[in-house]
Amino acid sequence: MTHVVTVPDSTIGRWEGAIERSARIRLVRVCREGEAWQVAGGLHLGGATPLVMIQCTGLFESGDALRNVLHDWKLPLFSIIGYRSYLDQAKLPGDTCLVFTEPILEAWRIDYRLITKPAQLDEIRSHFHACRAGERAGAALIAE
């Protein structure tokens, strides 16, 4: 991983400090999630290994941008996507993120793994390496 292209949410945003302290990984802040996919596409074309890190609401926003880089150009980009309200439905009762997130990932044919507990963290690594070896896009969906 060389770059993390991100729009934060209240869970994954807390990882920024650790990413910024890394000597190996560069944090790239963008203004909206559609940008993140295309910046990552450019990074990949240029020989880097980017990660897109966004919330599921940003996934909803990103449709055309990800369609273009993942399916038109077939760039094997990996993403970490925060799954709002999966673990805590008290703040936003009836949050429709729970209705649409996984069907939308499936509609965009993104091979994802749902991560709901810390014991599964190794699955992110193994899925990333499997997607990389297979030159296909993938995602880790992080329950929030």
Add this chain to the structure above:
Amino acid sequence: MTIESRVRIPLVAALEALRAARRDDEVIIPTMGNAREWMKLGAPHALDLILVPSAMGHGTSIGLGLALAQPERRVIVCMGDGSLLMNLGSLASIVAARATNLVVVVFDNGVYEVTGQQPTAGSAAGRAGNAGVDFAAVARACGFESVHRFSALSEWAGSARRLIDGPGPTFVALEVEPVVGGVAPSSPGPAPLRARELMKSLAR
């Protein structure tokens, strides 16, 4: 005087000036209407990324990624004004990422050319008589290091090389004529294959 009432640069001539100024190691990313005309100018260059098919507006974003991955090269993105309006935030992202090797050239014709020349929301004609959006001012406000606007071909042609070489990120707004009857560009070939070829060329 509004931009719309001034004499504008012919799009093809503006692109020819860029083509003449280009160094062999530079990446150029044409999009939408300017991609259509760029492909007519001659044989494709190994470092051309003809962004067809595209997600409209994202030329600046893919250019930002390329510029960050290839910091030793200049990356030049050719945008339409309608495209840039779809992704104005990318100008802030470019500055935040300190992409000093990225050059954004906006070919501002005031219309969505390939759909039949409907005015954009940024043109005076599309804003009920209000002044058109000053893209150079927007870029300056976002923090671009070097910002320029040209309405005369001779000034653009005479300055292009120097501006590309200067410290960036660089933003150039060119007031160009819409191409009458200009249609959407056709893909020059399978995108995945072109992606692989570009990656090979960049790795050499």
